[in-house]
Amino acid sequence: ALVLGIESSCDETGVAVVRATDDASELLSDAVASSVDEHARFGGIIPEIASRAHLEAMVPTLRRALDDAGVTLADVDAVAVTAGPGLVGPLTVGASAAKALAVALDRPLYGVNHVIGHVVVDELVHGLFPDRVMALVVSGGHSSLLLVDDAVDGVTELGHTLDDAAGEAFDKVGRLLGLPYPGGPHVDRLAREGDPTAIRFPRGLTAPKDQARHADDFSFSGLKTAVARWVEAREDAGEPVPVADVAASFAASVADVLTAKTIAACRRHGVDTLVVGGGFSANSQLRELAAQRCAEAGITLRIPPVRYCTDNGAMIAAVGAAAVRRGVPASPLDLAVDSSMPLTQVVVGR
Numbered sequence: 133a134l135v136l137g138i139e140s141s142c143d144e145t146g147v148a149v150v151r152a153t154d155d156a157s158e159l160l161s162d163a164v165a166s167s168v169d170e171h172a173r174f175g176g177i178i179p180e181i182a183s184r185a186h187l188e189a190m191v192p193t194l195r196r197a198l199d200d201a202g203v204t205l206a207d208v209d210a211v212a213v214t215a216g217p218g219l220v221g222p223l224t225v226g227a228s229a230a231k232a233l234a235v236a237l238d239r240p241l242y243g244v245n246h247v248i249g250h251v252v253v254d255e256l257v258h259g260l261f262p263d264r265v266m267a268l269v270v271s272g273g274h275s276s277l278l279l280v281d282d283a284v285d286g287v288t289e290l291g292h293t294l295d296d297a298a299g300e301a302f303d304k305v306g307r308l309l310g311l312p313y314p315g316g317p318h319v320d321r322l323a324r325e326g327d328p329t330a331i332r333f334p335r336g337l338t339a340p341k342d343q344a345r346h347a348d349d350f351s352f353s354g355l356k357t358a359v360a361r362w363v364e365a366r367e368d369a370g371e372p373v374p375v376a377d378v379a380a381s382f383a384a385s386v387a388d389v390l391t392a393k394t395i396a397a398c399r400r401h402g403v404d405t406l407v408v409g410g411g412f413s414a415n416s417q418l419r420e421l422a423a424q425r426c427a428e429a430g431i432t433l434r435i436p437p438v439r440y441c442t443d444n445g446a447m448i449a450a451v452g453a454a455a456v457r458r459g460v461p462a463s464p465l466d467l468a469v470d471s472s473m474p475l476t477q478v479v480v481g482r
C-alpha cells in the first residue's frame with residue numbers, strides 16, 4: 133500500500149510517500165519546505181507566519197513528493213497527517229489538506245501523533261521494530277522516555293521533562309551565548325571545539341532522592357540557569373567567557389543525563405533495543421555518548437540519520453504505514469487537531 137504523509141505541526145511543511153508491505157516500510161520520497169528563516173528575526177516561531185507559509189507550500193511540496201516518488205495521487209492508498217501535538221494554526225492547514233485529499237480520493241485518513249512519528253521514522257531506515265523497544269524522544273518541545281510494545285497500540289510514557297525540553301535548553305543557551313536562532317545546532321558546533329570537562333555543570337534529577345521519584349523524568353531548566361549564572365559571574369568579573377568550553381560542558385551534562393537515565397530504564401525493564409528520535413537526536417554529543425554507552429551495556433542503538441531527525445513528512449507516513457499494516461480503522465474525517473495530543477495516543481480514534 134502507498135501511504136502519503138503530511139506534516140505541518142511547526143515550521144516545516146513535509147510531504148512524503150512510503151510503501152507499506154507486511155515486513156517493511158520503504159521511503160519513496162520526502163519533500164520538505166521550511167519557514168524557519170522567516171521566524172529567525174523574532175527569535176521564535178510565530179504561529180500566524182507559520183500557518184501562512186504552510187498554506188503556500190503545501191501543494192508545491194505535495195507535487196514534489198509525488199514526482200520524486202514517481203507516482204500520482206490516484207496511486208495513493210491512505211493519507212496520514214499530523215493531528216498533534218503542535219501549533220493549532222499550522223496543524224489545521226495540514227489536516228485540512230489531508231481531509232480534502234482523503235475525501236477526493238475516497239481513501240482512509242489517519243490522524244497521527246507527531247512525537248511518535250519522530251520514533252517510528254526509524255523503521256524506514258533500520259527496519260520494523262522488534263516486539264519491545266525503549267524510545268528516547270528528544271526535540272524542541274519534548275524529552276520523553278517511552279516503552280513501545282507496539283508502534284500503534286502499545287506506547288507507555290515512563291517519564292518526561294518536568295520543565296524545558298533538551299532542544300529548548302540548547303536554544304536558550306544558544307541565545308545566552310549570542311548565537312543565531314535556533315541555537316541548538318550552533319551550540320553543538322561550538323561544543324565540538326571546547327573541553328567538555330572544563331566546567332562541572334549540574335546533572336538534573338540524578339541525585340539519589342530524585343532517582344526514587346523521578347528515575348525516568350528529566351529537568352534541564354536548572355542546568356540552563358547554572359550556565360547563565362556562570363557566564364554572568366565571568367562577565368561581572370570582567371573576564372572573557374570561554375564560550376566553546378561553556379557549550380561543551382553544557383552539552384556534556386545534557387548528553388550524560390539523557391543517556392544514563394535511558395540506559396538505566398532499559399536495564400530496569402529488560403529491554404535490549406533503544407530508539408532515539410526527535411530534532412535533538414541530531415545532536416552530536418548525544419549521538420556519540422549514546423553509541424559508546426549502549427555498546428558498553430550491550431544495547432542495540434537505533435538512531436535515524438540526521439536528516440530524518442528534524443520534522444518531515446516521512447515520519448508521519450511511517451506511522452500511517454504502521455497503521456495500514458495492522459489494519460487499523462481510519463480516523464474520523466471530522467477529526468480535530470490536538471495541540472497537546474498525549475504520547476500514548478498514536479492514531480486518532482484509538
Ligand code: ATP
Binds near residue numbers: 272317320
Ligand atoms: P516537537 O517535535 O516536540 O513538537 P519540534 O518539532 O519543534 O518539537 P524538532 O523540529 O523535532 O522540534 O526539533 C527542533 C529542536 O532540535 C530545536 O530545539 C533545535 O535547536 C534542536 N536541534 C536540532 N539539531 C540540533 C543539534 N545538532 N544539537 C542540538 N539541538 C539541535
Ligand code: MG
Binds near residue numbers: 142168
Ligand atoms: Mg523546525
Ligand code: FE
Binds near residue numbers: 246250272410411442
Ligand atoms: Fe518535531
